């Protein structure tokens with residue numbers, strides 16, 4: 260066995276890469292000590308020390324340590340095991356050098372391992388930074404129809420109206436007969452009404468609430484009736500088979516058409532803006548006499564009845580070319596309806612009105628499609 264020391268080149272050249280600062284203050288004196296001993300191991304130690312002190316991570320450190328000081332195949336370990344083969348003089352010099360090298364490398368390995376572990380801990384601890392802002396939770400909001408309903412109820416509350424709720428599954432008498440619908444009225448047809456077993460139906464308007472309220476309470480009455488209604492409609496851009504209405508009812512002595520008109524105008528302006536164009540035209544509803552319809556200029560085509568989309572122009576799909584959209588129906592409560600609930604039409608009169616929430620939302624926001632309200636498409640709903 261030879262006493263020829265291992266050289267720098269017995270270790271990979273890339274072990275030299277790294278910061279010599281991490282070798283510590285003693286490094287230079289250790290090299291000097293090895294050189295002064297005349298062992299010839301200084302070059303080997305230099306690279307070995309750098310390799311451990313600058314190991315990039317724990318895996319590299321372990322691999323380098325094993326290569327140097329591993330119990331089975333470590334090259335320093337191997338040399339130490341063969342010291343006995345050397346002459347006494349060689350054994351003294353080489354043995355001293357190897358033992359120093361083993362002690363110092365073991366020290367360096369321990370220091371480097373500690374540093375790498377601390378860095379790892381610091382990195383994983385920094386994964387939770389208490390100074391960073393939190394992730395904002397996704398917060399929903401009221402459906403556009405819910406918002407409009409709240410706004411309308413607020414408005415009517417300010418005018419002295421209270422909310423009255425009535426069933427969605429209604430008796431035929433309340434939906435039709437007591438509201439003065441003649442027995443052969445087409446609304447009673449299965450084409451227009453969803454009938455339920457036992458002669459019940461899904462209410463086609465919120466007006467049955469008037470009858471229930473008037474049967475229960477005595478005038479003066481100022482009530483609003485919000486709710487969902489159903490009609491067996493052909494679904495298109497402006498018709499759905501379920502939608503939302505709010506009816507209003509005011510019954511007292513000396514209530515006149517002028518009171519109705521004043522209320523409707525105030526309502527239209529507060530909902531659609533002071534500039535909104537309206538018109539009141541006569542129309543027939545069985546439960547009012549006279550009956551009227553409040554129209555507003557169509558918000559989609561601005562009253563022209565036509566739309567231009569890119570190069571193509573055509574009939575406005577919402578007002579069907581009319582230029583006007585029906586906002587609500589209204590009128591003076593029919594004497595037959597007052598009699599049906601036991602009121603005396605000679606003593607009290609009343610006005611009533613009813614509107615679709617979808618229609619108001621469409622006029623307000625320029626929404627072209629009534630179906631959008633029920634499709635639950637967030638891209639639509641998030642806009643309101």
Ligand SMILES: [Zn+2]
Nearest residue numbers: 557560575578
């Ligand atoms: Zn239009």
